[in-house]
Amino acid sequence: MHEAYGHIQEVIVQPVVENDRWDGGSPDTETLRRATAMARAALPAEVSVQSPPNLAPVEDLIECGIDDLGGVSPVTDDHINPEYAWPAIERLEGVAETAGVPLRERLPVYDRYYREGWCSDRIEAAVEADTAAGRRLRSVLERGENPTTPALASSDD
Secondary structure (H helix, E strand, O other), X not given: OHHHHOOOOEEEOOOOOOEOOEOOOOOOHHHHHHHHHHHHHHOOOOOEEEOOOOOOOHHHHHHHOOOEOOOEOOOOOOOOOOOOOOOOHHHHHHHHHHHOOOOEEOXXXXXXXXXXXXXXXXXXHHHXXXXXXXXXXXXXXXXXXXXXXXXEOOOOO
């Protein structure tokens, strides 16, 4: 599908954890490493492989092909998985440094998709607005995106 439409931003590799809907166990680190490596090998280079550091042992997965740590925020909870706190930014900086990539802010949509017109008129209007939020969003876009850079994204924007 991506080869035909160029529309897949990322594939997320994360473990399932037991909860009220699943009691079949969680994959071990070696299984996650294999799944991450297979995703990286199977996907085009422009499709990021993401693993959220509050759900997966990213230190053990980085060398297997992760190039995005997801929408990490130092000021908000993970709204999808609120029971799993974000790790300290200092720890993530260490992970990113070990991987040889900077940890920096990015938008939830990768720059290239925004610039190629994939966003709705409402999103584009928010980015172009003469407001503090609009100026901040434009600043993030102006810094540019390296698709192999782990992301520090504020989920409250």
